[in-house]
Amino acid sequence: MADQAPAPEEPATRAEDRIESVRVRRAPKISVFLALGAGVGILVALILTFSFGGASDVSPNTGLVYTQGQVFGFLALICITAGVALGAVVALILDRRSSKHTREVRADHESVHTDEP
Template identity: 65%
Template structure:
């Protein structure tokens, strides 16, 4: 078996190797949570703006139509939701940058165990 070219004994890997590495550990915010919260605040702002200004009783000077409160809510939501998502993203980025300052370095060890091939194969 020592002369077998498929199983060279000189280049056999070590059965166990360990190496250590230094990494940065930090708590990063989940950006999706901030985006969803921003969208929710945008909907809330659109709802407040819809009922705060009662502009649905008169005919629009620009289009000549009278809009219901649901339509007005939809128009305002089209503006408020993207603004809320953008503001949520900005807040998430600010928290992400702040978490970079509190990052700490840790040493991690990687263990690799290599199993020798079975020599009893036929």
């Protein structure tokens, strides 16, 4: 007869089940507001770049002539930063506003613990 290995013992498990009271609210996704703010900043920089026709003039401060691409780059740095900051402020305002509309719900919290060697 062949020697058979003993069957492995199943680990002991114990489960806890309790009802808890939790607070639920809807919160805005801040990353969406930051991305929208950056998009609005790019759009504003694009509009400002082509709305003023001074790209062929010599700058009075530096004495250089800047191309429209360079002007767009400078304006994009400023407008994207301002747009992201504005998006963050709007998201924080909406987050504060949504924190007032919390509600309490009851949730079933189940946790299973195993005793593994």
